[in-house]
Amino acid sequence: MERSAKVLASKGDAVSRALSQLGGHPDQRVQAIRSLEALAQTVEGRSSIIASGGAKTLVALLVRPGDQVLPFEKIRLANTLASLATSPPCRVVIINASAIPQLIRLLGGLPEAQEAATDALVALSPAKGSRTLMLECGVLEVIERALASADDAADRRRFCRLLGALLEGDSLEERLPRVCAAIDSSTVVSNVVAQLAEPEGVEQAAAVVALMCCKNWLRVRLMKAGALSVLKDMVAAATSSMEQALTAIAAIVTVDTAPAGESGEEAVAEDLGTDLVEEALSSEVPTIVQLLQGKEEEIRCAAAQTIFQLAARGDMEMQLRLADPLPALVALVKDGKARTRAWAVSALRLLGNSSEARETITQAVPMEAEEREKLLAKIRTLCF
Numbered sequence: 001m002e003r004s005a006k007v008l009a010s011k012g013d014a015v016s017r018a019l020s021q022l023g024g025h026p027d028q029r030v031q032a033i034r035s036l037e038a039l040a041q042t043v044e045g046r047s048s049i050i051a052s053g054g055a056k057t058l059v060a061l062l063v064r065p066g067d068q069v070l071p072f073e074k075i076r077l078a079n080t081l082a083s084l085a086t087s088p089p090c091r092v093v094i095i096n097a098s099a100i101p102q103l104i105r106l107l108g109g110l111p112e113a114q115e116a117a118t119d120a121l122v123a124l125s126p127a128k129g130s131r132t133l134m135l136e137c138g139v140l141e142v143i144e145r146a147l148a149s150a151d152d153a154a155d156r157r158r159f160c161r162l163l164g165a166l167l168e169g170d171s172l173e174e175r176l177p178r179v180c181a182a183i184d185s186s187t188v189v190s191n192v193v194a195q196l197a198e199p200e201g202v203e204q205a206a207a208v209v210a211l212m213c214c215k216n217w218l219r220v221r222l223m224k225a226g227a228l229s230v231l232k233d234m235v236a237a238a239t240s241s242m243e244q245a246l247t248a249i250a251a252i253v254t255v256d257t258a259p260a261g262e263s264g265e266e267a268v269a270e271d272l273g274t275d276l277v278e279e280a281l282s283s284e285v286p287t288i289v290q291l292l293q294g295k296e297e298e299i300r301c302a303a304a305q306t307i308f309q310l311a312a313r314g315d316m317e318m319q320l321r322l323a324d325p326l327p328a329l330v331a332l333v334k335d336g337k338a339r340t341r342a343w344a345v346s347a348l349r350l351l352g353n354s355s356e357a358r359e360t361i362t363q364a365v366p367m368e369a370e371e372r373e374k375l376l377a378k379i380r381t382l383c384f
Helices: 002-021 026-039 043-051 054-062 071-084 088-096 099-106 111-124 130-136 139-149 153-167 172-183 186-195 202-212 216-224 227-236 242-253 264-281 285-293 297-313 317-323 326-335 338-351 355-364 372-383
Strands: none
Touching: 002 026, 002 043, 002 054, 026 043, 026 054, 026 071, 043 054, 043 071, 043 088, 054 071, 054 088, 054 099, 071 088, 071 099, 071 111, 088 099, 088 111, 088 130, 099 111, 099 130, 111 153, 130 139, 130 153, 130 172, 139 153, 139 172, 139 186, 153 172, 153 186, 153 202, 172 186, 172 202, 172 216, 186 202, 186 216, 186 227, 202 216, 202 227, 202 242, 216 227, 216 242, 216 264, 227 242, 227 264, 227 285, 242 264, 242 285, 242 297, 264 297, 285 297, 285 317, 285 326, 297 317, 297 326, 297 338, 326 338, 326 355, 326 372, 338 372, 355 372
16 A cells, blocks of 8 residues: 555656646657656556646647647647546546547548547547537548548558447437438448458448448448448358458348338338348358357357347348258357347247247257256247
């Protein structure tokens, strides 16, 4: 305890000294900014900077004109703010000090500046209202221009990561305007779909696709842009990003039930989605069923989720029956982890809607399995 107190006091002294030098000679300021960037890498250093009111001081420097604070200094300031933003209360201080517009301006600078600004904006994004503020400050337009002009794969991944942070949110109602704004940009959508085919960019691109899939018509837009076809090819090729591909497929084939009284426009979109899904996935359903028995739990879970969403559509029943997923789903109920079991049970509930299917499910429970009757009773209770 005494040693911790000494460490904290030492960090506090270093922070106070660095903060006091920010208003001094430019050479002193450069050294102070470098010191604060290093101090912010530790919990004690971040605590001392926040307690000393340093976050607001750093933002004040960040927003000063470029002829007063040099670009490389702003990069270090953005890095420091990204570290400080791991503290939720500090995010509010940083945002209220008008950091977001300046960080968005940094996105148009050198790759180092783009990386630092992206890290800071992503770290700030969980704060209430921050994503809406980013949208209002033009971050989507910056992302759109960057994706359209980026020749480097790392640059595309960077802006795709920022796009993912922008599209996240606590509720569908809150994030839907941002999703609609993003999907209205053909440049954004086409670049995200293109990144699905890039081995190093697929994880972020698949996450963005899943975030965009929050309404039926949005899913159809993504299908029309080729997202489902690219994801299907990834499954067929057995890529290393199989889990991400399956999760994105599950999101894009989901169909929301239209509320009573909703206009016919939604129904048209659902019909069109049906045609696109059948065209893209009919030949790949057996492969997805095989993945229910894959070596990795994450892939088995994603495959079970995909089977459930396909079954829930109601328009892929024949393809699913022919692929015979029931025995593999039963095996997941028996041996899978909690999340995998949940998806398997949900899929069995939808697919076990006939006496023939229920008999197949019953026969799929191994005779030699311990507590067979208990497992059968569980399946009957949960699925039939």
